[in-house]
Amino acid sequence: MKRVIFYSAAACLVAGLVLYWGYQSVPVSDAGIEREYAAATPWPGVPYKTVKAYLYRVQSNANDPSIYNPDIMENGQLAKSVVNPEGIVLAPSQIQKLITAISQVPVHHNGTMTITASACLFNPHHAFVFYDSEGKMVATVEICTLCQDVGLFPERKLDYRYDFDRIDSLIEELGLPVFHQDDDVATYRTSHALR
Numbered sequence: 001m002k003r004v005i006f007y008s009a010a011a012c013l014v015a016g017l018v019l020y021w022g023y024q025s026v027p028v029s030d031a032g033i034e035r036e037y038a039a040a041t042p043w044p045g046v047p048y049k050t051v052k053a054y055l056y057r058v059q060s061n062a063n064d065p066s067i068y069n070p071d072i073m074e075n076g077q078l079a080k081s082v083v084n085p086e087g088i089v090l091a092p093s094q095i096q097k098l099i100t101a102i103s104q105v106p107v108h109h110n111g112t113m114t115i116t117a118s119a120c121l122f123n124p125h126h127a128f129v130f131y132d133s134e135g136k137m138v139a140t141v142e143i144c145t146l147c148q149d150v151g152l153f154p155e156r157k158l159d160y161r162y163d164f165d166r167i168d169s170l171i172e173e174l175g176l177p178v179f180h181q182d183d184d185v186a187t188y189r190t191s192h193a194l195r
Helices: 002-022 030-039 092-101 164-173 182-191
Strands: 025-027 050-055 112-114 126-131 137-144 149-153
Touching: 050 092, 092 164
Parallel strands: none
Antiparallel strands: 025 112, 050 126, 126 137, 137 149
């Protein structure tokens, strides 16, 4: 019981700090930022051969706290909640569109860089999995279009902005639904007879 209370208090403290620091301006040098981002290794920073798009976590129990897991991969396998386990293979131009959309340099002006953080529970429904030549997963992009947030593996050392107009466009181009409200997910679930 004490552990539950401790972890709950710790989670609230972390959430409060994210909200407080997430919307703060950080003084930095414009030239320094430009040099730092120009020198950064492009994401994902690992060799890959194929990228596939997946729709997942649309089932009615996907947000149940006892089973909540936003990860597309579970123990080296696709999550059981994946709707299209065969995936949709991206063309090279679509891969570039995705990487560009998740790699927007933060806005900075006169020595100030503004970084924002999402206040919602990360609730991704779309994922892009990068596979090497042997078919092993080497990188993932998990996307929540509800709160416009992205989870990356491997993580990056620098913060980037995300171009959700471009992300939404790519998802639609691939023939997958884009969700902007919880009701959109429920409608999709009902119309496709998913539980």
